[in-house]
Amino acid sequence: MEYALTPKQNDVILEYITEEPKITLLSGAKRAGKTYLAILMYLNHIAQYENQGLSFIIGGSTQASIRRNILNDMELFVGELKLDKTNAVTIFGNKVYCFDGANADAWKKVRGFTAAGALMNEGTALHDTFVKEVISRCSYEGARIVIDTNPENPSHSVKTDYIDHDGQRLSNGRLNIKAFNFKLIDNTFLDPEYIESIIASTPSGMFTERDIHGNWVAAEGAIYKDFDEKRHFIDSIDHSKIVKYFVGVDWGYEHNGVIVVMGKDAPGAYYLIEEHAERHMEIDYWVNVAKDVQRRYGNIIFWCDSARPEHIARFRKEDIKAKNGHKNVLHGIETVAKKIKTDQFKVVRKNAPLFDKEIFMYVWNSDKGEPVKEWDDCMDSVRYAVFSEEITGHRKSDKSTHDALQSLGL
Ligand SMILES: Nc1ncnc2c1ncn2[C@@H]1O[C@H](COP(=O)(O)OP(=O)(O)OP(=O)(O)O)[C@@H](O)[C@H]1O
Ligand SMILES: [Mg+2]
Known part of the structure; x- marks a missing residue:
């Protein structure tokens, strides 16, 4: 195998080989070179047992993510890896079984196994019971475990149960746990321009701490830290720039119900154009608001909070194009926060008093x-609106936008 390593990867693999920790954790920034190194370490470990017909484990959140994150890169070193019916591949004369470990009952799949090693990818995406079961299954003499992960909340079990015990030794003196931290700049194979652009577009606070510096920090304080009244509030909107309109809907009765009309321009910036927020209003009221928006902007998509399917059904009955908004909270916030950080998010202030209050x-x-x-x-x-549009709608324009522009006389 021929390969070059980053200086950081070199340091880590040297310690891995000389100190022989039972459990090795590579945690840190995105794209820092953790998984690439984890794969090399694991192959190095499997190679020690060449042609012994032993069992090894690869754990990832889904079979698809194992293929994408692990097997594809592994093929660079060992050639094509085809899973057999039991989701296993043969490497250096041993069987390596792939398990998806995200769900609460995933640990049951590895029950009864005796393994000589495990590689677990994206440790925080795996269920805690799965991680622990896999480790306890690695009972063969000399078995070693490598876990790579991005940082999350410092109370996460990957941190409290393993990383916080960095340096722990077993009663026989063997190093049990060794944890390494990676930063984005540790990956010297990345183009410096790429690194600069990632740093510039990563939201301040928690996202920068975790994604760039690789630190396990808690989320705290304001969520949209980069929002700046001077840069992000605007007085009016130039509709000629908008190539697509769409709507976000959060149902509410005791809390505010909210409908926001958003626009997107050709380079991909988002505009909050108008907001409708009321308490104690029944669904008929919101149908009227939606109908009025539809009359003015065309038959555009309403990305809705999926928690109230009966309201979505009612909108659909009224011929409003209501869809379930994409709800992953952290990814959604990160998407909006990135747009704010890169000044691709503007709000017509006078039309959005609740936004003004909440931000x-x-x-x-x-x-x-x-x-x-x-x-x-x-x-x-x-x-809901921005995140759903980002992950589904990369067409710059569509028919409803054309209709909308026409109805606005543009
Ligand atoms: N030593 C190396 N030689 C060549 N390419 C490398 C090396 N180390 C990492 N890379 C490449 O850099 C990119 C990022 O590496 P890797 O996927 O290991 O990062 P990561 O820390 O696991 O990131 P994430 O947290 O996003 O999963 C990949 O395209 C990988 O192939
Ligand atoms: Mg990775």
């Missing part, structure tokens, strides 16, 4: 690593 009140619950469920109604509707 600086919308904060993290540090313990849970999720937003405090207050001052979040407009924020949620914006998140």
Whole structure:
């Protein structure tokens, strides 16, 4: 095998080979070179047992992610890897079984196994019971475990149960746990321009700490830290720039119900054009608001909070193009926060009083690593709209936009 390593990878693999920790953790920034190294370490380990017909484990959140993150890169070193019926591949004369480990009952699949090693990818995406079962299955003499992961909340079990015990030794003196931290700049194979652009577009605070510096920090304080009144509030919108309109909907009765109309320009910037926020309104009221929006903007998509399917069904009955908004909270927030950081998010201030109120009140619950469920109604509707559009709609224009422009006389 011929390969070059980054200086960081070199340091880590040297310690891995000389100190022989039973469990090795590579945690840190995205794209830092963790998985690439984890694969090399694991192949090095399997090679020690060449042609012994032993069992090894690869764990990842899904079979698809194992293929994408592990097997594809592994093929660079050992040639084509085809899974057999039991989701196993043969490497250096041993069987390597692939298990998806995201779900609560995933650990059952590895029950009864005796393995001589395990590679677990994206440790925090795996269920805690799976991680622990896999480790306890590695009972063959000399078995070693490598886990790579991005950082999350510092209360996560990957941190508290393993990383925080860095340096722990077994009673026989063998090093049990060794943890290494990676930063984005550790990957010297990345183009410096790429690194610069990633740093420039990563939201301040938690996202920069985790994704760039690789630190396990809690989410705290304001969620949209880069929002700047001077740069991100605008007085009016130039409709000639908008190539697509769409809507975000957060249902509410005791809390505010919110409908926001968003626009997107050709380079991909988002505009909050108008906001409708009311409490104690029945669904008939929201149908009227939606109908009015539809009359003015055309038959555009309404990305809705999926928690109230009966309201979505009612919208559809009224010929409103209502769809379930994409709800992954952290990814959604990161998407909006990136747009804010790169000045690709503007709000017509006079049309969005609730947004104006919430933007600086919308904060993290540090313990849970999720937003405090207050001052979040407009924020949620914006998140559904922007995140759903980002992951589904890369067409710059469509018929409804054309209709909308016509109806606005543009
Ligand atoms: N030593 C190396 N030689 C060549 N390419 C490398 C090397 N190390 C890493 N890379 C490449 O750099 C990119 C990022 O590496 P890798 O996937 O290992 O990062 P990661 O830390 O696992 O990132 P993520 O947290 O996003 O999963 C990949 O395209 C990988 O192939
Ligand atoms: Mg990786």
